[in-house]
Amino acid sequence: MSNKITFIGAGNMASAIFGGLISSGYSPSLITATSPVQAELDSVRQRFGIHTSSDNLSAAADADIIVLAVKPQIMQQVCEPLAAVLQQRSERPLIISIAAGAQVATLDHWLGGRHAIVRTMPNTPALVGAGATGMFASAEVSPAQRAAAEQLLGAVGIVEWVSDETLINAVTAISGSGPAYFFLFLTAMTDAGVNLGLPRDTARRLALQTGLGAAQMALASEHSTEQLMRNVMSPKGTTERAIATFEDKQLRQIVQDAMDACAQRAEEMQSEFGC
Ligand SMILES: NC(=O)C1=CN([C@@H]2O[C@H](COP(=O)(O)OP(=O)(O)OC[C@H]3O[C@@H](n4cnc5c(N)ncnc54)[C@H](OP(=O)(O)O)[C@@H]3O)[C@@H](O)[C@H]2O)C=CC1
Ligand SMILES: O=C(O)[C@@H]1CCC=N1
Numbered sequence: 001m002s003n004k005i006t007f008i009g010a011g012n013m014a015s016a017i018f019g020g021l022i023s024s025g026y027s028p029s030l031i032t033a034t035s036p037v038q039a040e041l042d043s044v045r046q047r048f049g050i051h052t053s054s055d056n057l058s059a060a061a062d063a064d065i066i067v068l069a070v071k072p073q074i075m076q077q078v079c080e081p082l083a084a085v086l087q088q089r090s091e092r093p094l095i096i097s098i099a100a101g102a103q104v105a106t107l108d109h110w111l112g113g114r115h116a117i118v119r120t121m122p123n124t125p126a127l128v129g130a131g132a133t134g135m136f137a138s139a140e141v142s143p144a145q146r147a148a149a150e151q152l153l154g155a156v157g158i159v160e161w162v163s164d165e166t167l168i169n170a171v172t173a174i175s176g177s178g179p180a181y182f183f184l185f186l187t188a189m190t191d192a193g194v195n196l197g198l199p200r201d202t203a204r205r206l207a208l209q210t211g212l213g214a215a216q217m218a219l220a221s222e223h224s225t226e227q228l229m230r231n232v233m234s235p236k237g238t239t240e241r242a243i244a245t246f247e248d249k250q251l252r253q254i255v256q257d258a259m260d261a262c263a264q265r266a267e268e269m270q271s272e273f274g275c
Helices: 012-023 038-048 056-061 072-088 104-110 124-128 143-154 167-176 178-195 200-220 225-232 238-248 251-272
Strands: 005-008 031-034 051-053 065-068 094-097 117-121 131-137 157-161
Touching (some): 005 012, 005 056, 012 124, 012 131, 031 038, 031 056, 065 072, 065 143, 072 104, 117 143, 131 143, 178 200
Parallel strands (some): 131 157
């Protein structure tokens, strides 16, 4: 892929994607990121060697792909000025949104209409090539544009298409926000290990490697994660006691409640920010 890609917004998620893209071999000279904050532009230029600009309109003028990577609450004020630039172009760029709670029809309206838009929900492990992205394509997206979007996000992790746009909120609840759940769990495991007497560094390394190992093992296995859990639980052994504690305290219901709250928030954001 040798598309010129402009990221509108150069924050956490955008830099995770273009950082991962560059690590996968994509040329930094094909990437531009914009931000109103000069310090942020200096930082990403130094770290990644990409082009930077504080002018969204000129950065969007000749891009093949425009990635909308600003917060949902400012999406409207960022998109509306872009409409004039995009409407003038003979060849329309592919628009990729990564914003939570921003619907394709609303983005299209703000951008002046009739755009090919892929709405995605990536996650920050994209930075290390281990991202997970859910994607939905609007009717205007051509097969070639669909392939280009898949190639872009596929360079930084796995990609799963959903056929119904509302499912993007479910993707947000599982993988968009999901890294934070695992970071919480890893922090809690590390703290508990320290409380049991381990040095913090040792507890951290053991917790992280265990998380990595469990995920890698599950990906390589033909068994369900439920079965893999049972395989660790020797009868009357230590794991059985730990899992019984999680089950007594309703961990599964806690996870369901948290993910329901996450998806609900994504829906609320659609009306709160007019998205
Ligand atoms: N963080 C995550 O894990 C994930 C985030 N997302 C989505 O990604 C989007 C960005 O989130 P995130 O990266 O966390 O947020 P950040 O605040 O880190 O990034 C947004 C960036 O946009 C910049 N910005 C503000 N105004 C403009 C403007 N007018 N033109 C160009 N850039 C502008 C901000 O600058 P300033 O610092 O001055 O505000 C900031 O650098 C959101 O829509 C979010 O829903 C999706 C999946 C996961
Ligand atoms: O918390 C958020 O709103 C964003 C979207 C998914 C992850 N971070």
